[in-house]
Amino acid sequence: MIQRTPTGIEAHLAEDGRSWQQHLSESITSPEILLQRLGLAPEEWLSGAQAGHQLFPIRVPEPFLARMRHGDPNDPLLRQVLPRQEESVRMPGYVRDPLAEDRAVQTTGLIRKYRSRALLMVTGQCAVNCRYCFRRHFPYDEQRLGASDRRQVIDTLSASPEINEVILSGGDPLAVNDRLLAQWAADLSAIPHIRRLRLHTRLPVVIPQRVCDALLKWLSQTRIPVVMVLHINHPAEIDPATRNALGYLRAAGVTLLNQSVILRGVNDNVAVLESLSETLFEAGVMPYYLHAFDPVEGAHHYDVADEEARTLVQGLLARLPGFLIPRLVREEPGRDGKTPINLFP
Numbered sequence: 001m002i003q004r005t006p007t008g009i010e011a012h013l014a015e016d017g018r019s020w021q022q023h024l025s026e027s028i029t030s031p032e033i034l035l036q037r038l039g040l041a042p043e044e045w046l047s048g049a050q051a052g053h054q055l056f057p058i059r060v061p062e063p064f065l066a067r068m069r070h071g072d073p074n075d076p077l078l079r080q081v082l083p084r085q086e087e088s089v090r091m092p093g094y095v096r097d098p099l100a101e102d103r104a105v106q107t108t109g110l111i112r113k114y115r116s117r118a119l120l121m122v123t124g125q126c127a128v129n130c131r132y133c134f135r136r137h138f139p140y141d142e143q144r145l146g147a148s149d150r151r152q153v154i155d156t157l158s159a160s161p162e163i164n165e166v167i168l169s170g171g172d173p174l175a176v177n178d179r180l181l182a183q184w185a186a187d188l189s190a191i192p193h194i195r196r197l198r199l200h201t202r203l204p205v206v207i208p209q210r211v212c213d214a215l216l217k218w219l220s221q222t223r224i225p226v227v228m229v230l231h232i233n234h235p236a237e238i239d240p241a242t243r244n245a246l247g248y249l250r251a252a253g254v255t256l257l258n259q260s261v262i263l264r265g266v267n268d269n270v271a272v273l274e275s276l277s278e279t280l281f282e283a284g285v286m287p288y289y290l291h292a293f294d295p296v297e298g299a300h301h302y303d304v305a306d307e308e309a310r311t312l313v314q315g316l317l318a319r320l321p322g323f324l325i326p327r328l329v330r331e332e333p334g335r336d337g338k339t340p341i342n343l344f345p
């Protein structure tokens with residue numbers, strides 16, 4: 001029998017022994033188990049976690065769980081995924097669709113908010129359910145792409161020469177298998193006016209094994225440049241396995257950027273944001289956006305006021321070179337792009 005020497009990526013996978021698909025299907029989906037695994041008292045946390053879980057199910061993959069501190073309910077990674085009682089409280093101004101995306105659907109699965117870019121929702125599935133997600137109420141079932149919708153998407157994009165970039169989103173587009181993603185990449189890059197393919201994903205962070213040979217193969221063979229915008233909110237999300245995975249993506253020619261959301265109790269601290277930018281840069285990822293909180297129903301307890309966000313970014317200006325300072329922006333429905341928040345009004 002011929003023994004193959006493991007390539008870099010195979011060796012990276014062997015450290016864990018599980019494929020990304022296994023990690024995805026074996027994620028924690030029960031509040032009781034999450035609390036138990038982290039040694040947190042159910043009498044204190046379970047009823048709030050169950051209430052939130054009824055509204056937006058809990059989902060935490062093992063590699064992400066492994067980076068949380070045992071016994072610490074305020075761990076910044078846990079704060080992003082553990083439902084709390086506050087989710088059941090309705091607050092004025094916090095709505096189900098804060099970015100009015102229902103008005104931006106152009107054809108099934110295709111959202112058009114800006115002139116030159118279109119968002120393609122290839123799946124509603126995510127590897128982790130972030131409690132603050134502005135799409136936590138999104139009707140993914142209505143946007144599920146069937147075979148005829150797929151043709152419609154390609155026809156719509158082909159007939160729209162002003163669109164030069166397609167963003168694969170979701171859900172998390174990397175929750176989809178590589179055969180299907182490679183097909184999308186081939187079809188989209190065959191449209192002459194499409195100049196870039198962008199992926200918005202959290203998967204290489206929460207399940208680094210997602211960066212496998214099949215993914216790297218189609219990413220490196222796509223005709224048009226690929227930009228991957230990761231979503232990392234705290235430096236502790238980047239562990240050695242994640243750093244490895246990001247290195248493989250860069251070696252495949254993918255441009256790596258990061259967007260964060262400013263979140264109460266997670267990264268509303270200048271030292272944490274400074275460390276996040278430095279850690280991203282060391283991992284080969286450029287900070288891109290720091291998003292003001294989108295007022296989604298069920299997540300008001302994460303909200304950080306613009307004034308405070310401004311002060312935090314002003315603090316970064318004194319600590320970091322300009323190229324490591326993410327742009328503080330807000331997304332406002334109906335605008336032509338993200339709205340920069342003025343740091344010195």
Ligand code: SF4
Nearest residue numbers: 126129130133171202
């Ligand atoms: S991974 Fe992204 S789309 Fe999915 S729940 Fe988290 S923030 Fe929302």
